[in-house]
Amino acid sequence: MSRTSGAHTPDTHLCVLLQSEVVLSAFQQHKEVKLKSSPADLVTETDQRVEKILISAIRNRYPQHRFIGEESVAAGEHLELTDSPTWIIDPIDGTVNFVHRFPFVAISIAFTVNRQTQFGIVYSCVEDKLFYAQRGGGAFLNGEPLHASGQQDISRCVVVTEIGAERDDVALSTMTSNIRRLLQLPVHGVRALGTAAVDMCQVATGGADAYYHIGMHCWDIAASAIIVQEAGGVVMDTDGSEFDMMSRRVIAASSAAVADRIAQVIQAFPCCRDDEDNCGCGATGVN
Numbered sequence: 001m002s003r004t005s006g007a008h009t010p011d012t013h014l015c016v017l018l019q020s021e022v023v024l025s026a027f028q029q030h031k032e033v034k035l036k037s038s039p040a041d042l043v044t045e046t047d048q049r050v051e052k053i054l055i056s057a058i059r060n061r062y063p064q065h066r067f068i069g070e071e072s073v074a075a076g077e078h079l080e081l082t083d084s085p086t087w088i089i090d091p092i093d094g095t096v097n098f099v100h101r102f103p104f105v106a107i108s109i110a111f112t113v114n115r116q117t118q119f120g121i122v123y124s125c126v127e128d129k130l131f132y133a134q135r136g137g138g139a140f141l142n143g144e145p146l147h148a149s150g151q152q153d154i155s156r157c158v159v160v161t162e163i164g165a166e167r168d169d170v171a172l173s174t175m176t177s178n179i180r181r182l183l184q185l186p187v188h189g190v191r192a193l194g195t196a197a198v199d200m201c202q203v204a205t206g207g208a209d210a211y212y213h214i215g216m217h218c219w220d221i222a223a224s225a226i227i228v229q230e231a232g233g234v235v236m237d238t239d240g241s242e243f244d245m246m247s248r249r250v251i252a253a254s255s256a257a258v259a260d261r262i263a264q265v266i267q268a269f270p271c272c273r274d275d276e277d278n279c280g281c282g283a284t285g286v287n
């Protein structure tokens, strides 16, 4: 057994790798697509199936543990992160990619105790890349150590972000003006792969220097946040405060200097916290 409160990470790796077969075998097939919170927030039978299998396999082994799963929450389960050992699961991060066969889709699993992430796994299925980090143990890609770039100068950065599922005017104009502001600094480039989990892992590899996102959910970024931190990167809220996986805002960067600069430049649009229903912020779309 590992130090992570009884949760044995190699077992979890195996579970994830087995489920990736389910994702890959469905990848080329026609999918029945349903909409969730917006016309760009999609779910397929494979998302639901993978989440069910993962939860039942982990629950079998750790019956006392709790779960926060994207599709369980979409089905009405209450989302609450407590001090209890908790698995935070995104069965397919990049469902739009999955539906269109755009080849970046990931299974993302984080494990928390006392609300602190102990380890995170992001498996980019088509690329066959397993990103992994354990608190205090470093970050790895297919077993090789990962290091963020350490870049300090925003004008030499590749910055990754996502235009999420929101389609209301305030969100769209904020997202597009944020990209414009960064390009005007200037940065070397702005990129988007369509999966927050894999996007953030690019910061851990040093292939990108920063990632920011407003409107994602805890399951999109819980695992990749510890992977960035353990690769020597910095993770914070877009307002410059401490990272809070429930806030729906994140900056992940190669250095504190780059993270601070992005926090100064970008603006957030309102969205309810993941752990708060109907917060009254007036946001529409993916809440």
Ligand SMILES: O=P(O)(O)OC[C@@]1(O)O[C@H](CO)[C@@H](O)[C@@H]1O
Pocket: 042, 070, 090, 092, 093, 094, 095, 096, 162, 163, 164, 165, 194, 195, 196, 197, 215, 216, 217, 220
């Ligand atoms: O619903 P999914 O696929 O688990 O996650 C949605 C997502 O991949 O799409 C957005 C980018 O378009 C990101 O906010 C997020 O990571």
Ligand SMILES: [Mg+2]
Pocket: 090, 092, 093, 094, 219, 220
């Ligand atoms: Mg996701």
Ligand SMILES: [Mg+2]
Pocket: 047, 070, 090, 091, 092, 093, 094, 095
């Ligand atoms: Mg998903």
